[in-house]
Amino acid sequence: MSSDSTVILTAVFSVTIVVLGLFSFFVLMMIRNHRKVEAAQRERIRQMQLFSEKLQSAREEEQKRIARELHDELGGTLTSIKYDLLWLEQHSSAQGEVAQRFQAMRDLIDSTTKVVQRISAELRPKILDSFGLAVAIEWQTNEFKKRTGIDARFQKLSELPPIDEAVTTGVYRIVQESLTNIVRHAHATSVKVNVQLRNNLLHVEIIDNGKGFDKALLDHPESLGLLSIRERARMIGGNAVISGSPGKGTQVVLDTPLQNKHPSL
Numbered sequence: 001m002s003s004d005s006t007v008i009l010t011a012v013f014s015v016t017i018v019v020l021g022l023f024s025f026f027v028l029m030m031i032r033n034h035r036k037v038e039a040a041q042r043e044r045i046r047q048m049q050l051f052s053e054k055l056q057s058a059r060e061e062e063q064k065r066i067a068r069e070l071h072d073e074l075g076g077t078l079t080s081i082k083y084d085l086l087w088l089e090q091h092s093s094a095q096g097e098v099a100q101r102f103q104a105m106r107d108l109i110d111s112t113t114k115v116v117q118r119i120s121a122e123l124r125p126k127i128l129d130s131f132g133l134a135v136a137i138e139w140q141t142n143e144f145k146k147r148t149g150i151d152a153r154f155q156k157l158s159e160l161p162p163i164d165e166a167v168t169t170g171v172y173r174i175v176q177e178s179l180t181n182i183v184r185h186a187h188a189t190s191v192k193v194n195v196q197l198r199n200n201l202l203h204v205e206i207i208d209n210g211k212g213f214d215k216a217l218l219d220h221p222e223s224l225g226l227l228s229i230r231e232r233a234r235m236i237g238g239n240a241v242i243s244g245s246p247g248k249g250t251q252v253v254l255d256t257p258l259q260n261k262h263p264s265l
């Protein structure tokens with residue numbers, strides 16, 4: 001080989017090495033950048049989740065406070081007015097139109113008391129704090145049946161140990177959203193709500209026989225109710241699976257530990 005060809009070969013070799021080196025350097029930089037972007041995205045998602053957890057728990061506290069005030073203050077005042085009215089009626093020996101007015105006022109107080117109780121219970125039923133999750137879900141299922149006429153059945157398939165407050169609230173709200181969805185969208189004639197302890201987890205099923213739904217809705221940006229079911233489950237360390245197919249009803253199945261994974265909630 002002539003010395004000229006050696007020089008050319010060496011030059012080509014060196015240029016190739018430099019190009020490869022530069023290429024590897026750029027690839028490495030791109031990978032590093034990509035990892036940084038990924039880490040930043042993960043951090044943003046984590047912060048959004050924390051923010052949503054705080055928001056959710058602040059909202060829950062607020063609802064609890066308003067429910068208590070409505071029930072105790074307004075409900076209590078209405079009861080006092082009703083008894084004062086009764087006293088007046090008994091001491092006035094009212095007759096005719098006056099007696100009718102007394103009666104109408106008592107009816108109005110009774111119906112207003114019921115409205116106050118209903119709004120207060122929708123915000124946060126007292127039963128949830130006094131009697132626990134299973135009783136509250138049973139009550140909720142029966143109320144749903146009375147309100148909608150849909151044949152809704154509650155079954156507690158095993159005894160449940162004590163469940164902490166955040167889990168109780170989270171599960172109750174998941175059942176509430178599932179039942180609301182059934183009234184609004186399912187056209188169902190029958191609903192089953194089952195709770196039991198399974199593999200040391202609380203296992204809850206809300207099953208309807210309605211029109212079912214398209215799984216694509218799960219990722220639809222406007223499906224906030226379905227998102228909140230899964231988010232609430234995640235917040236208490238559990239997992240909710242929503243499934244169904246057109247014509248075959250919808251099932252919401254939740255498995256969650258009995259103790260909250262995030263005690264700050």
Ligand SMILES: Nc1ncnc2c1ncn2[C@@H]1O[C@H](COP(=O)(O)OP(=O)(O)OP(=O)(O)O)[C@@H](O)[C@H]1O
Pocket residue numbers: 181182184185186208210211212213217222223224225226227249250
């Ligand atoms: N049990 C069900 N049966 C049939 N379709 C359902 C059922 N649950 C949800 N869907 C469908 O999934 C969609 C999304 O439900 P999602 O709860 O997220 O939103 P929404 O109920 O329309 O509004 P909101 O944000 O007030 O809950 C509904 O619009 C409905 O089409």
Ligand SMILES: [Mg+2]
Pocket residue numbers: 177180181225226
């Ligand atoms: Mg909904």
